[in-house]
Amino acid sequence: MGPPPDPGLLSLYDRALPEVYGYLLARCGQRALAEDLTAETFLAAVRAEADGGGPTSVGWLIGTARHKLVDHWRRREREQRSLRLLDGGADDAEDPWDARLDALRAQQVLERLTPAQRAALTLRYLDDLPVPRVAALLGRTVHATEALLVRSRIAFRRRYEATDTDTDTDTDTETTEPTGGAT
Amino acid sequence: MTDPERPFRALARPVTPVEPDPAFAAALRDRLRRALLSQQPAVPARTPTPGGRPAMSPLIPYLAVRDARAAIAWYVDAFGAREVGDHYVMDDDRIGHAELDVAGATLYLADEYPELGLTGPEEGKTSVSLHLTVSDVDAAVARAEAVGATVTRRPADAPYGRTGAIVDPYGHHWLLQTPTRPPEPGPRPGDAVYLTLQVPDGARARDFYEAVLGWSAAPGRVPDGWQVEGTTPMIGIGGGSSEPGTVPMYAVDDIEVAVAAVRTAGGQAGDIERQSYGLSALCRDDQGLPFWLGQLA
Numbered sequence: 001m002g003p004p005p006d007p008g009l010l011s012l013y014d015r016a017l018p019e020v021y022g023y024l025l026a027r028c029g030q031r032a033l034a035e036d037l038t039a040e041t042f043l044a045a046v047r048a049e050a051d052g053g054g055p056t057s058v059g060w061l062i063g064t065a066r067h068k069l070v071d072h073w074r075r076r077e078r079e080q081r082s083l084r085l086l087d088g089g090a091d092d093a094e095d096p097w098d099a100r101l102d103a104l105r106a107q108q109v110l111e112r113l114t115p116a117q118r119a120a121l122t123l124r125y126l127d128d129l130p131v132p133r134v135a136a137l138l139g140r141t142v143h144a145t146e147a148l149l150v151r152s153r154i155a156f157r158r159r160y161e162a163t164d165t166d167t168d169t170d171t172d173t174e175t176t177e178p179t180g181g182a183t
Numbered sequence: 184m185t186d187p188e189r190p191f192r193a194l195a196r197p198v199t200p201v202e203p204d205p206a207f208a209a210a211l212r213d214r215l216r217r218a219l220l221s222q223q224p225a226v227p228a229r230t231p232t233p234g235g236r237p238a239m240s241p242l243i244p245y246l247a248v249r250d251a252r253a254a255i256a257w258y259v260d261a262f263g264a265r266e267v268g269d270h271y272v273m274d275d276d277r278i279g280h281a282e283l284d285v286a287g288a289t290l291y292l293a294d295e296y297p298e299l300g301l302t303g304p305e306e307g308k309t310s311v312s313l314h315l316t317v318s319d320v321d322a323a324v325a326r327a328e329a330v331g332a333t334v335t336r337r338p339a340d341a342p343y344g345r346t347g348a349i350v351d352p353y354g355h356h357w358l359l360q361t362p363t364r365p366p367e368p369g370p371r372p373g374d375a376v377y378l379t380l381q382v383p384d385g386a387r388a389r390d391f392y393e394a395v396l397g398w399s400a401a402p403g404r405v406p407d408g409w410q411v412e413g414t415t416p417m418i419g420i421g422g423g424s425s426e427p428g429t430v431p432m433y434a435v436d437d438i439e440v441a442v443a444a445v446r447t448a449g450g451q452a453g454d455i456e457r458q459s460y461g462l463s464a465l466c467r468d469d470q471g472l473p474f475w476l477g478q479l480a
Contacts, residue, residue, distance in 0.1 A: 031204075101190050
C-alpha cells in the first residue's frame, strides 16, 4: 500500500521542464542530447530527494543540468583525446578582436570546437560564470582554465572568421585542428 | 583598449524556456513517477507496519487499462476493492496513476499510454494473470460474473486450493483461489523452542519481567512455576533454583539419536523423560552449559 508518488517533484517537473530543457538545448544544440541530459538531471533530483537532500528548485536543477553538460563534454573530450594531435597548440598571444558576434553563427562555431574549448566558452560566456567557477566545474586549476580560455577564444575566432568568407557553412572542412571526425 | 574577451561577452544567454517534444515530456514524467515509486522503502512482505496496515509488497502489478475510470469502479464493484488516495489525472484527462486495495493487496493502474508502449490486453490475449486469494472463491466468481466478467474456469478443488478464473471486462485475466489451509509449520531441528528461567523466586522473576518486558504469566504445573503467555519461543519461569540461569530447549527429530550425539561429543545427557508435549532430556554440553533436548509430539 505505497503512498502515491511525491507530487512535489512531479509538479516541479511540470513547471521546470521547459527551463531545464531550454537551458540544455541552447548550450548543446542537439535535441536528442538535450533530452538525454534533461532526463539525467531530473533522475538525479529523484535520487537527491530520496537521499534526504530535498533540493528541488529550478536553480538546483539548472546547476545539476550544467554539471551533466560538463560531464558530457568531458566524456567527449576523453573519446577524442586519442584522435587529436594537440589541444590547439596555438600561440597564446591574442590580438584584440573587435567583431560583433552573430548569435546563430557563434552557436555553429561553438559546435565545431573541441569539447573542452566548447565547455570553457559556454560556461564562461553563455552562462556568464566567473573563471574560478568555470575552473571548479571543469576540474581544472584557475591558471589552466585561463590558458584554456585563451586557446578557446583563438580557436573560436579562427573558425568564426573562416565562416565569414564561406557562406555555406556545411562545406567548412577546415582541418587545421582535427576534432576526431566531429566536423 | 585591448580586451580579447569583449566580443564574447555578447554571447551571454539567459535561460530561455523551451517546450520539449510532448512525447518526450510525457515519457520522462512517467519515468520519474516510476523512479519515485521504486524508492518507497522496501520492507519485507507480511510485516505489519506500526499503524496496523500491511507493509508494501516489493512487487506490485501495474495495469494499463482502457478506460481506467470505469475499470476502477468495476474492481470496486466486483472485488470490493477500495481506492487508496486520489488518482492522478493528466492534462489530457487520462488517469496517470491510481492505487487500489484489493482484498488487502495493492494494485496500481493507469489508462493506456500507447505512445509509451503501455496498452491493455487485446481481445482474448493477455500475458500476465492476476492471482488473487479470496476467502470464498465460489462467491467471488459469482459476484464477478454478475457484474460482467467472463468466467473461464468454474471454481473447482485442486490440491493447492479451490480455484476459478475470470476475464474482467477490460481483458485482464484473474485467477481467484481459496487456498487449502497449510499444516502449521512445526519447529525445525535445532530451533530453540522453549526457554526456562531458573531462579530462586519464580513469582519475583514474573513480577520483574512483567514490569520490564510487559510479559504476563499464568501459574504453571509445578509450585512457583509460571508460564509466560504469547512469546516466541515459549518461556517458562521455574522457582526454587539455587543458581539463576536460563536453560533453552532445542528441538530434535529423534531424541535417542540426539542424546547419543551429546555423549559422543563429550557432553552429558540425562534420562529421556516423557512429557505432555513429547520427549525431553536434560543435557550439559562439554563445558557444562545446561540445555534441554525436546522431541515434540
